Amino acid sequence: MGIYDIAFWILTVIAIGCALGVILSRNPINSVLFLIATFFAISGHYLLLNAQFLAIVNIIVYAGAIMVLFLFVIMLMNLNADVEPQKGRLVQLAGVVSGGALLLVLLAALRTAKYPTLESTPNEIGLIQNLGEVLFTQYVLPFEISSVLFLSAMIGAIVIGKKEDSTHSA
Amino acid sequence: MKAIIAATILGIVMMFAGLQMKNKSSVVTLAIVLAFLLLGVNIWDLVATPATAPVGYFNNMLRIDRYALWFSTLMTGVTVLYTLLVGKEIQKVGVHVAEYFALIFFILCGVYILSCYNNMLMLFLGIEILSIPQYILAGSDKKNLKSSEASLKYFLMGAFSTGILLMGITLLYGATGSFNIVAYSFLQSDALNPLALGGVIFVMIALGFKVSAAPMHMWTPDVYDGSPTPFTAYMATVVKASAFFAFIRLFQVSFGSISSQWTVVLSVITAATLLIGNLTAVFQQSVKRMLSYSSIAQAGFMLFAVLAVNAVAWQGIIIYAVAYSIATIGIFTVLMKLKDYTYDGFNGLAKKEPLLAFVTTIFLFSLAGIPLTGGFMAKYYVIQAVMVQNQFLWLVIFGLLMAAISVYYYFRVIIAMYFKEGNAELHAPVTQGEKVLLVITCGLVILIGIFPQLLLSWI
């Protein structure tokens, strides 16, 4: 077992364990922390897969910004384990069983999938230079289009998030 | 192509208009003018693009053909009609009138992308540009708890379906190594990689969610019911139609060659959608909620076009989208005039506003698929598309049976208007201008029903 494999299995165990922690812990703050840990594990996987830039971005954007926003909202609402609503046992069981059934079906269905072999030699594609090249040549249209998405989201933040006052708006 | 840029810029113009203009009705007027402008740009696109083989743009991110151009133009036309008919009602929803219109222009940008995307990334972005403004519009009536509830439900389920869509795209990428939808058309039915098939099913489920096909339909009644009515009208028409267009585009262009693998599953979905939509609509008391179930039922018919992998299906989906959208917007316009959205609210409308009752009747005829209205032609074309395929005769018969049931709940409204005593209360008297517009809309419905060739000969 090479060092790659050891790293893979360790990160896998951390990722799955923390993911379970997200859905099982009663305290929402713990869930957030577990999710951040999961993201770190996934970033570790990115490194193993030669996606160095993505690994960094994943931490900056997901763990750094998005999850902090979650944490912020949870604290804003002062949610904790005491006020956390719990579903009935039966409903939870049904959820676990159906999720498990989905996993089983998917694994059984995709078990025989065919792939080219995984290139074990490191490659350069995950480098920031390479990604920039691809992004600004092939993917320049989606890049521009995504600004529409941001504009929508900004409007959403204003329309939904802002307190209603009639002085500023038409 | 120009239309995508134009829609974005006009959306920004509307955003800034909200900062400058204090008068709500002048904002609406501006929006109507801009919608017409956008229609002009679309027509320009249509005229300027030669009718030769489809052209790829931006490294084949987009691929523009006649269907795409016509669909964009027609949907813009429907939006123009929508702003004309419903614009006044949007004023009443909340204070951010200009923003609502800006979001509608952004949605249109998504519509254009979905009509000509050639890459899964564009599909994904298009779906999101279509959806995110909808979450906002659904929750825009902040005084109303139902509106917030609709928004949250739609958002949670929409985000979930985004995950499903992405999983599908990833699996397809895993099977082919490409995001280009034309690349998928080289998949072969025999010895198909399970990854590809899994991807197809995931994508089908995610798109089925957007078009509210059973069993992914359950958000539809609640969201349509809870959202402010003007926006429900838009969600149920243009948005749904373009989701369908995206659906059929992907499944014809990319997965046509492996259709034997997925048509069975899709036929099950179609049958379930027809059954649930039509059956559940029967029991409703609120016309608005009935219309949301009916939109599920109509989705069942539109799925026929996806099921049939041939050229007739394209024509079918376009004519269906137009006929259904126009009639639905018409009905919602009338509905918004009424104080009471239940069936009883329509009692005696024929006495009070005979013209309103008459146009409503025509719109309902169209939805029910009575001959000489657009709805009949639309149903005819999609069924014809399946018939040409020499498959799924059972589904066609089942669909006709369900169409027979649908007449029941549509006609309940007509009975209420014409045959029941009551005093249908209106918010405000209907103005002459609105009447003229409604009559024109009604004329369009009949025109499509009698001369579908006027429309289809161009496409």
Add this chain to the structure above:
Amino acid sequence: MTQLVYLIPLFPLIGFLINGLGWRTIPKTAAGIIGSLAILASFVVSVGIFFEVNSPSFHGPVLVHLFDFIQTGKLYIPFTFQVDALSTLFLLIITGVGFLIHVYSTSYMHHDEGMVKYFAFLNLFVFSMLLLVLGANYLVMFIGWEGVGLCSYLLIGFWFKNRDYTNAAKKAFVMNRIGDLGFLVGMMMILFNYGTLSYGEFFGKLGTVPGALGENTYNWIAVCLFIGAIGKSAQIPLYTWLPDAMAGPTPVSALIHAATMVTAGIYMIARSSVLYNLAPFTLHIVAIIGLATAIFAATVAIKQYDIKKVLAYSTVSQLGFMFLALGVGAYTTAVFHVMTHAFFKALLFLGSGSVIHAMGGEQDIRLMGGLGKKMRITQITFLIGCLAISGIPGFSGFFSKDEILAATYAHDPILYYMALAAAMMTAFYMFRLYFLTFTGKFRGTHDQEHHLHESPSAMTIPLIVLAILSVVGGYVGLPAVISEHHALASYLSPVVSNAGEHHMAAGTEWLLMGLSSGLSVVMIIYAFTANKVPSFVPNTGLAKLLENKWYVDEIYDAVIVRPLAALSGLLDKFVEKSGIDGIVNGVGKGVRYGSDRIRMLQTGQVGFYIFVMVLGIVALFAITFFGVKL
């Protein structure tokens, strides 16, 4: 002239538009004139076309192409009218009888505030009906088919304020939808197998191109189309809407539910005779259902007391006769009966309308009697109608009904005797109606008696015209023993002709004619004696006398009438109320129940929604990867 055929539906459409758009401003009288003139204009054009079609120089059907309707890939369906002998005959019936009924309505509906709307609907109906018969393909026919159904629905509910119309209109609608579904499926199958819907192409391919189901294709298509005909023409089991449809104004009953719309089913089958000739099994079903309906409805009619209900059941029964004729392959005979029936049944309905008009809305025949003294014209014309429908020699009904009976006899004598029994009952209940209404003493209130009057000329003139037609209308089809030349059959022969010409011995034919007309006379006399006295009025002298004189009445009563009446009641109560209505209501209830159950799935819980979606994903994956290929 034939190229002008588009004018025929255009006039009623214009009439509809004028009356429909200006229904608040147009005065009532003007609306009546506009409506009637529109139909008159159509009638004039129809007559012109008829002469052209009837001339020896006319060859084959003329197709008048209006515009392209549907054009997809290989399939091409134009909006085309077809002018040939069959459609022209129906044009004449629809516009001719329709015009008379419009004229009648101008007076009958004059007191009604919704008269302008009424004429708009009526014109729309005529327009749809004309589309139905003029179309050169099944799709155009279907459009007309739906249109007439819609107008009938609107007109049944026309007097919604003071009548329990809702159930009637709803029932009519549900049953027609079931029929329409059959028609649609039939159309789909034609399209599926032959790739066309136009008559010419379809019939041309029929014999040569085998369908997907082999020989059975013909039967399947024919059965599906026949289901459509059952719904529209009120045959067992989808007939109960027609008696209930009498809730509408009487001229509507005359036009839609007697003369025109309900015969659309016969038109369709006659039009598709090429197909039906290839589907003998289906023809057999048609004959049996027609005969069953004829007998059944006649039985029920015997015990009805509502003047319009009697006529409604009699219509159902007569339609049954027409289907019987179709079933034994006598297509022209069926069309012949459609024509004569249109005359005399319209006459009877209009006559009953005149009676109801005079009685101030009363429809119960037990409360009438002796009206003949006050309303001479109505009485005489009504009598002519009764004679015609009963098949008394010399009147139109005799010729057509006799032809049906003869064809049936040639086909199968057993069917003949059953049909004969139905014909006898017809004579009985019609004359029961006549005697109870027009003869004897008046049994209504004093006010009503005072009010009795003959109707105005706008109503009586159509009655007279129709009465004349009811007499002479039969002479276009003289029995073979009298004349070798059957005018109608030779006129229709380029389009439809009877399946097998049965040449019976002249003696047999005379015998059959004698038998049916003789028995009819007997039944009339019997009806006279039996119905002189309604059950709850003390016997009058004359009736008592008759009763004592012909002691045989008691025997008749015990042996025939009582069991028949009991059977009639039984059928009415159980088969109709709980059987057929039960099924129709049951389907409705089932749908509502299912709706209610499925509705409950919509719990409002977003978690549950996603749960259902996940289950759906699991199921779809299971079907795709591990399911049997459907």
Add this chain to the structure above:
Amino acid sequence: MPILPLHYMFLSLTLFCIGIMGVLIRRNAIIIFMCVELMLNAVNLLMVAFSKMYVDAGAQVFVFFIMVVAAAEVAVGLAVIVMMYRKVHSVDVNILNRLKH
């Protein structure tokens, strides 16, 4: 045993299904949304694995866009959740049942 794409796929599908389970068993709207984010990350991981398999940077660029969209969704979604919270002082999705049947 060398690490195959299959391993990554199983890992990714497992995380994906854990996310789905979380959506199903939790009632807190924020946690449900976090579980959706977990699903998206599972997809990202698989996408990167395939990117390595095909030696194609396109898939990694796709992941950028997934992150961008996720950010936009988070902005709107949390705004909606907060709006709801301000009205009913709860983030429990089970109380969202004014719209049903």
Add this chain to the structure above:
Amino acid sequence: MNILMLVATNTPFNYFPVVLQLVVAVGFVVVMMAATHLLGPKRRTKDKLINFESGIPAIGNARQPMGIKYFLVAILFVLFDVEVIFFYPYAVNFKSLGLEGFYAVLLFVAFFFCGFYYIIKKGALEWED
């Protein structure tokens, strides 16, 4: 800039120093916390564990929900933060992408500034109510 330098290397093992630093940083925190926990004296009495609020018994939770305006700023922060994804790659490739890339980014930034201007005008970033 050091992040970029690190990224410019190409095997996972070039990240070993980062991992080492992480381990040291986390380990330091863990060790310190554990040490105080283990070494410090523990005297848990009831009085000591309850909050002391000037002798008045504490009612409810000490934390109060924050104002919504902070939340709005946080949301907008996330939206602008995500641009990082696009700007780092552009910065690295600034030269090679040339004018075309510049225009592309210019357009993107222009859209963003429109949004930014809109937000400021709407008063979403005003701290004072």
